Amino acid sequence: MDMLSFNINGKLLTVGKGKTILEAALENSIYIPNLCHHPDLVPSGNCRMCIVEIEGRRGQIISCTTPVEEGMVVRTDSQEISHVRQTTLELIHANHTQDCTNCSSNSACELQKVTAYVGVNEERLGRLRRTRQHYNIDDSNPFFSLDHNKCIMCGICIRTCDEVQGVNALDYGFRGFNTVVSTFGDKPIKESVCESCGECVVRCPVGALTFKETRQPTFEVKTVCAYCGVGCNIYLGVRGNKIVSSRGDRDSIVNKGRLCVKGRFGYEFVNHEDRLKVPLIKKNGTFVESTWEEAFSIIVEKFSAVESKQFAAFTSAKMTNEDNYVIQKFTRAVMGTNNIDHCARLCHAPTVSGLVQSLGSGAMTNSIDEFTNAKTIFSIGSNTTAAHPIIGLHIKEAKRKGAKIIVANPKEIDLCRFADVFMQQYPGTDVVLLMGMMKVIIDEHLQDEEFIKTRTEGYDEFLDSLTDFDLDTTEKITGVPKGKIIEAARLYATNTPSSLVYAMGITQHSHGTDNVLAVSNLALLTGSVGKESSGINPLRGQNNVQGACDMGGLPDVYPGYQKVTKPWAKEKFEEHWGVKLDPEEGLTHTEIFDEIEKGNIKALYQVGENPILSEADSNHVKRALANLDFFVVQDIFMTETAKYADIVLPAASFAEKDGTFTNTERRVQRVRKAVIPEGETKDDWWIASEIARRMGAKGFDYESPNDIMDEINRVVPIYGGITFERIEDEGLQWPCPTTNHPGTKFLHGEKFTRPNGLGKLFPLTYKASIELPDSEYPLLLTTDRSLYHYHTSTMTRKVKGLEILDGEEFLKVNPEDAQQMEISDGEYVTVRSRRGDVRVKIKITRIVPKGIASLTFHFHETPTNELTICAIDPVAKIPETKVCSIRVEKMET
């Protein structure tokens, strides 16, 4: 970096080029009063507090907007400066509530600090204050309030909402004396587009924007947010064994201090009164409180009595790696079966099955941090800002730095505001859209010949299959105008590095694996994979779904994706675990329910899942569960599914345990215990180990998660070098085979992880979704997520504020459809599919196009998955939750 020297108050300083005078001074502990400066934001120079004098220049210069120049001579104080500052400051005080002792920002307030330095003239101030106005406090948002009377108009909140969050909920409204920070239409914040991230509150220098939770933590614990695959680093603040705050870790490479609404405010569930606290045993149809002793003795008796093939377990993408490892080990080594699966089957199974075929490994190829340096980001089938909010921020940051954004989504999602090209394809037509783009790339010779030649195979067969996807066909099937397809194809192929992001919109289809292969074809064809800031990035949904897969919570692989059908793998684990193992692949999530219904599986051990809300065609799940002989559920709350259990075991939540989560970019991060567990709840790994020990198994004498990680290091090569000591401060990204390996930032740099080291292009054909609208069920139903809820909302709906912000389901329909069906906004309707019906309110919005409606699956009052279809992908066995057909019926009044 170029360095510059300059003189400030007689002191010689050397600083990096491009620094402003204010930044240089503050960095070197020279205080210049300032109110509108924030290190994360572009300087705005509006408070006039930071004025300085520069030799050879006239008057006072605003130091927060003036870069340092070589040889500059700066003075930060003089009679003149102090006079001007004082007058300016008095004008601010004139309109400010003088009520410091009652203010929650007392002693953490920039205005107090500046006033202590600059001083005010009380007499003059008294005269100025006579015209002060009073504004009502906006406390509409459940998590924070805005008191205009304390606002000093620094604009930091407005700039934060723009520059950091990209939401632009706020701006200055009105004029002169009446100017206030205002939302659109000067409405209460809750009714604005605000996403309640709280970033503005964190940055407000005074007590104008303040959190409603005012309890101060007595200590803080660094851990990882449990709400999505981004894996933001947080500090949980604890007071009296209660969590009272959560703040982002500014040093974390993942989130750089930023958090979304769930990460910042979603901790209330940990200490919620509804937490399961003791084991429950169903006697005569009702649950009675019991003891661990009694529960264990029944479980041991029942589990010992079933045959291997009659047992299945669901592990959980919400638990730690250590928990997952032990539960799969229990299933394989003690119960003797590979019948273990988890909800990844319902989200990214096609990613694993698809990308393993084409690239050799089914994970995000790049790091989150690399998005900001991409030149083109193509987001397909991912509502990034809602489901992976902080990755959404990285994409917005890339856009600020000049990147082009392409969005392909059946719905006009928030990210479209930042899109250079928006393609609104008909749900289920992604293969066509992507192949259409590839046809353009080939026709215009934009493919990367060198990359195709040296790093891929299967090109010719692939080329042959491309002939079916000319632009006319593509436009006809997808509904996307040709011009946009061409534009997107050109951008992606030429404006490199290009990074591709996808999620459930690609995977949750009966042809999900084909979709994933289409995605990887596109990247391989253009050489946009295996490079920094360029690759294929499936965004994993749950906080530890990557880890649950890595740990072998899947029926076909041992931990570390070592195939159960490969004799060497089986022998290796037999040796480590000291038992004979099942040589056959186990059953998948969806198949397990089929087998339960048929009576072939009799006992189910389910940890941290709620399939009654999350599984497609959930009436099928209910029928199956009723058919079980013995059903054990281990969870933190009584869920809709747990009600069917014979025994419910209370588990510790993420804030009550130690261990690791692996985020979507393969980063293994340390989770730490912040509070002592509620009641008699126990760690999941401990519960499973205890059952194993009591069943007489060896190899379950773990004393801490660290012991389990030691074993993982030995048997999982990609985790070989990831120890607790090494990830104390910052997580490591697998593959990390040895303790001196630095971890892997992006995958496939030299060669692909397929056996021959080449990436493979696949010929593809268009397969229509299984159930398309017809005259009886004329609307297409697709599913989506809300920013405010997580999965089946077992946790988020225990947080009062989130419930206030988003408390009920709405069927989103297009205005034209609404008009045709004669239904109005807010009206209750019955939504019916061939499998079930739900009652729900209507929201009319142009976010969904004509002919398409959408629902989330967050609300148990509106069990969306009673409508969805369990048509599964033949390879990945994922159900088609993104496309089914429905009709809307008016309710009788």
Place this chain on the structure above:
Amino acid sequence: MYQIDNLVKDLVKQHGRAREALMPILQGVVAQHNYLTDEAMVEVAKELDLSAAEVYGTASFYTFLDTEPRGKYVIRVCKTITCAMKGKNEIIEVLQEMLRINVGETTLNDKFTILETNCIGWCHKAPAILINDTPYTDLTREKLVKIIKEYMHQ
């Protein structure tokens, strides 16, 4: 709603999408529609790739860009010192009597709104009012009654 869409689209065609186009577009909407509805502002924001809050910030800055429902004829009575001294109160009395509404209100038939405004630059011919864009000056009770009657019959 769709009407506003088209109006905004036409105005965008005329003035372009640059930030500078915001003012003329908002003025264009007000000229056609008397005031800026939420839908109109959201639509303008979308077309110009601005945030809705910014459009509102601009609209609320200018008194002549109303964001609340207004009548077809917006009568703005100058309240600044010269007009105030030369009989502004009487002007307001006459208007309130004739239209049976208070300052800040709109008649039930959505035809008239009475507002006060800061100086409109007609001090030398005070008292003065504006009806939409047309100034009426040197007003007396009789003159005003006549003017308003004409508007009533339009």
